[in-house]
Amino acid sequence: QKEVEQDPGPLSVPEGAIVSLNCTYSNSAFQYFMWYRQYSRKGPELLMYTYSSGNKEDGRFTAQVDKSSKYISLFIRDSQPSDSATYLCAMSADQGAQKLVFGQGTRLTINP
Amino acid sequence: DGGITQSPKYLFRKEGQNVTLSCEQNLNHDAMYWYRQDPGQGLRLIYYSQIVNDFQKGDIAEGYSVSREKKESFPLTVTSAQKNPTAFYLCASSMGGFGAVNQPQHFGDGTRLSIL
Numbered sequence: 001q002k003e004v005e006q007d008p009g010p011l012s013v014p015e016g017a018i019v020s021l022n023c024t025y026s027n028s029a030f031q032y033f034m035w036y037r038q039y040s041r042k043g044p045e046l047l048m049y050t051y052s053s054g055n056k057e058d059g060r061f062t063a064q065v066d067k068s069s070k071y072i073s074l075f076i077r078d079s080q081p082s083d084s085a086t087y088l089c090a091m092s093a094d095q096g097a098q099k100l101v102f103g104q105g106t107r108l109t110i111n112p
Numbered sequence: 113d114g115g116i117t118q119s120p121k122y123l124f125r126k127e128g129q130n131v132t133l134s135c136e137q138n139l140n141h142d143a144m145y146w147y148r149q150d151p152g153q154g155l156r157l158i159y160y161s162q163i164v165n166d167f168q169k170g171d172i173a174e175g176y177s178v179s180r181e182k183k184e185s186f187p188l189t190v191t192s193a194q195k196n197p198t199a200f201y202l203c204a205s206s207m208g209g210f211g212a213v214n215q216p217q218h219f220g221d222g223t224r225l226s227i228l
Contacts, residue, residue: 004154006154008152034216036219041221041222041224042221042222043116043118043202043204043219043220043221043222044155044202044219045219046216046217046218049216088154088155090155098143098145098160098162098206098208098215098217099157099160099170100155100157100217102154102155102156103154104152104153104154105154
């Protein structure tokens with residue numbers, strides 16, 4: 001069993017929809033959680049960075065962490081075609097967040 | 113503009129050949145990392161360095177080597193011992209050195225390596 005599981009998709013939704021992306025994990029020591037967005041042939045771009053359980057909002061993006069269920073989510077409101085990309089969750093147990101464990105990535109397409 | 117520069121963008125390797133991928137950052141970050149990305153497998157850590165002249169193996173270091181002679185540079189050599197080198201290689205950096213807290217990693221735009 002992988003330490004971090006992420007549904008690879010692909011996920012296709014109409015423009016304006018609310019998108020929910022999810023990861024589950026098995027290591028209860030993880031306490032730093034990140035979401036990256038990766039466009040084709042580009043490096044991952046940091047979207048959200050959270051510590052421990054709770055919610056964090058940034059514009060149209062909300063990151064949610066439930067440590068009791070070992071489950072994290074990224075919600076995208078009012079989705080746009082420019083949101084079409086692969087979304088990677090990543091997490092770390094160390095306080096420097098240096099040893100990251102990544103999910104497989106979910107490929108998302110927003111249809112105009 | 114501050115950032116991480118990886119070169120070349122595309123690289124081809126012949127059988128038995130070593131190739132070196134370049135990674136340079138001007139963010140004044142202490143820590144640097146190399147990852148390999150394969151389809152459907154996410155990113156896997158090859159090597160990382162928290163400070164100049166020091167580096168640690170990651171989860172898949174076999175067949176790879178690195179050096180960290182300067183703070184801004186962390187080249188990766190893919191040796192002939194790496195039997196399946198075809199992948200997308202990503203370099204990252206973060207402010208964190210030893211004892212750092214809450215320092216997310218930022219990535220370059222990768223090098224795609226293929227076998228001839």
